[in-house]
Amino acid sequence: MGFYKDLADSVVIQNKGKKKVLIDHKDTLTLIGVGRSAFVFKIKNTNKVIKVFFPTHRHFAYEEAMVYQVVQNIDYFPTIYEFGWNYIVINYIEGYTLFDCLTRGIQVSAKEIKEVESAILVAQSLGLNPSDIHLRNIIITTEGKIKMIDVARFRQAKLCPQWEDLRTAFYRFYTKPLFPKRLPSFLLNTIAFLYKRCFY
Numbered sequence: 001m002g003f004y005k006d007l008a009d010s011v012v013i014q015n016k017g018k019k020k021v022l023i024d025h026k027d028t029l030t031l032i033g034v035g036r037s038a039f040v041f042k043i044k045n046t047n048k049v050i051k052v053f054f055p056t057h058r059h060f061a062y063e064e065a066m067v068y069q070v071v072q073n074i075d076y077f078p079t080i081y082e083f084g085w086n087y088i089v090i091n092y093i094e095g096y097t098l099f100d101c102l103t104r105g106i107q108v109s110a111k112e113i114k115e116v117e118s119a120i121l122v123a124q125s126l127g128l129n130p131s132d133i134h135l136r137n138i139i140i141t142t143e144g145k146i147k148m149i150d151v152a153r154f155r156q157a158k159l160c161p162q163w164e165d166l167r168t169a170f171y172r173f174y175t176k177p178l179f180p181k182r183l184p185s186f187l188l189n190t191i192a193f194l195y196k197r198c199f200y
């Protein structure tokens, strides 16, 4: 128990205006991702990651842990090992997020999109409301399987149209032969920014 808490406690985050700046962390942590609510680190010599939430988003640690407990036996979701008041520990997923796939030109197939659909259906059948499903929250593993991460908002009541819209864009644009299979990250980030501005 103390091991992961010590790791989380070593993470020092400072506010710089609206931005969060990572000031310090133990050497055994390697930063592998950052989102709107947390820094994510791989723990050295393990296949685990620790997601340390920003002080302003601490409450999501418990929320996300509760959702992971509901989907623990479902292969589309990571395993959770522990959680604390500002962190969760889950397994490291080797692969590329859909965002990485689009910016690197790695082809995404309809099979993968259908797997995401299956993951959503299973989560719904367990009483959850899968929300905030976007390109950086879906990983295609090195074995070609789908893993869904960042489930903190799966218990919210509000309906979230993001996945529906992404799926529509996949079939309406991405699958067309002339549509580019590699897109610049600034373009994807701009679309995501405008989408959130207009629809949230």
Ligand SMILES: Nc1ncnc2c1ncn2[C@@H]1O[C@H](COP(=O)(O)OP(=O)(O)OP(=O)(O)O)[C@@H](O)[C@H]1O
Residues within 6 Å of the ligand: 032, 033, 034, 035, 036, 037, 038, 039, 040, 049, 051, 078, 090, 091, 092, 093, 094, 097, 136, 137, 149, 150, 152
């Ligand atoms: N278990 C994992 N294995 C590998 N990479 C991960 C894992 N968890 C998170 N990441 C990476 O870290 C990034 C940020 O993680 P996560 O989506 O959980 O943070 P967040 O702050 O909740 O994001 P959001 O901005 O979507 O709310 C992910 O997009 C992914 O690239």
Ligand SMILES: [Mg+2]
Residues within 6 Å of the ligand: 035, 036, 136, 137, 150
């Ligand atoms: Mg995320």
